[in-house]
Amino acid sequence: MNKKRDDGDFEEIGRLIQNDVDGALRVFRSRDFGTRLRARIAADERAVKAKSLLRRIAVPAAALLAVSAALYLLNVPRPPAPGPAHPRLFAAVLRQLPSFSRPGAESPAGPAGEAGRSGAGSRFQSALASAERRKEEARETPLRADRPRIPVLSLKKKMEILYRDRVIERALMLLTGKSKEA
Amino acid sequence: MPAEEEAKLFEEMMTYQEAIFRICLGFSRNPLDAEDLSQEVYLKAYKSLGRIHSPYAVKEWLFRIARNTCLDHVKKRRIVRLFERTASPDNVVDTTTPESSAVTGERLKSLKGAVSRLPKKQREVFVLREYGQLSYEELARTVGAKAGTVMSRLNRARMAVARSIKET
Numbered sequence: 001m002n003k004k005r006d007d008g009d010f011e012e013i014g015r016l017i018q019n020d021v022d023g024a025l026r027v028f029r030s031r032d033f034g035t036r037l038r039a040r041i042a043a044d045e046r047a048v049k050a051k052s053l054l055r056r057i058a059v060p061a062a063a064l065l066a067v068s069a070a071l072y073l074l075n076v077p078r079p080p081a082p083g084p085a086h087p088r089l090f091a092a093v094l095r096q097l098p099s100f101s102r103p104g105a106e107s108p109a110g111p112a113g114e115a116g117r118s119g120a121g122s123r124f125q126s127a128l129a130s131a132e133r134r135k136e137e138a139r140e141t142p143l144r145a146d147r148p149r150i151p152v153l154s155l156k157k158k159m160e161i162l163y164r165d166r167v168i169e170r171a172l173m174l175l176t177g178k179s180k181e182a
Numbered sequence: 183m184p185a186e187e188e189a190k191l192f193e194e195m196m197t198y199q200e201a202i203f204r205i206c207l208g209f210s211r212n213p214l215d216a217e218d219l220s221q222e223v224y225l226k227a228y229k230s231l232g233r234i235h236s237p238y239a240v241k242e243w244l245f246r247i248a249r250n251t252c253l254d255h256v257k258k259r260r261i262v263r264l265f266e267r268t269a270s271p272d273n274v275v276d277t278t279t280p281e282s283s284a285v286t287g288e289r290l291k292s293l294k295g296a297v298s299r300l301p302k303k304q305r306e307v308f309v310l311r312e313y314g315q316l317s318y319e320e321l322a323r324t325v326g327a328k329a330g331t332v333m334s335r336l337n338r339a340r341m342a343v344a345r346s347i348k349e350t
Contacts, residue, residue, distance in 0.1 A: 009344035016293050017312050024213040028203050
């Protein structure tokens with residue numbers, strides 16, 4: 001009994017759905033779905049192509065813009081680079097430098113003719129002269145064979161000596177302090 | 183996949199356009215929405231034509247796309263309704279059927295309301311079977327469940343809809 005009633009209900013549901021579908025399908029068939037779908041697919045493909053073209057142009061353009069902006073921001077105004085030194089000026093400066101050919105002949109104080117020279121130049125010349133003098137003295141006084149040779153101490157040895165000195169110094173300090181107290 | 187083969191597959195897919203439209207109508211309850219949804223289904227299918235491994239599975243694959251697209255649509259519509267609060271499931275009725283009398287219109291209205299109130303799993307089985315006219319095997323493969331499960335879901339859905347229609 002119940003089953004029969006259910007079947008009747010189901011049939012009615014089926015009929016209602018069929019009516020609904022039939023009406024909608026009539027409209028659907030009249031609208032030519034296939035043509036509309038193909039048009040939409042074509043439009044979508046065109047949109048995708050246009051987007052990809054836009055992207056192809058936009059990416060290099062953006063990169064170029066970024067690079068130019070970075071260049072503009074990095075373009076800090078700098079003073080112009082100095083031009084090449086004039087050969088005459090360079091020669092004049094060289095002439096003002098102390099000569100290396102006659103170092104020994106000039107005294108550290110400098111002769112009166114050297115008025116045009118700079119202070120640094122005369123100091124250099126005097127240092128050079130004294131060095132020459134020391135060389136000559138060394139040549140005149142030959143090394144004596146009987147001079148005692150100073151032994152080269154190792155760092156450990158030096159530290160030992162220093163430590164010993166310190167100990168002696170402390171002991172002396174203590175002694176003097178005690179004697180003062182006494 | 184070669185272009186020729188793709189075109190052939192697409193032509194084969196187009197033979198199911200009415201079945202797809204019926205399924206979309208069952209979920210959307212509006213012929214205009216159903217047509218838009220059908221277009222969406224075919225667009226999705228067209229874009230992923232290369233993913234079909236076997237040309238024999240086109241029909242089920244297409245039905246699966248239709249089912250997923252329609253369920254997404256229902257979910258979106260529910261969210262929109264939550265914000266709008268103006269549209270109720272009952273006011274979406276097909277008014278384009280000139281033959282439908284006032285009584286049939288009322289019953290259809292209550293049927294659509296009852297279908298929309300069904301739980302998701304029962305609703306999809308009901309729509310795919312009653313609107314899409316899928317066989318039990320196709321239904322089971324589309325939904326991803328056993329044939330027995332599908333049959334029991336369908337029976338429960340039918341009972342619920344019949345009860346709802348009787349109450350109104």
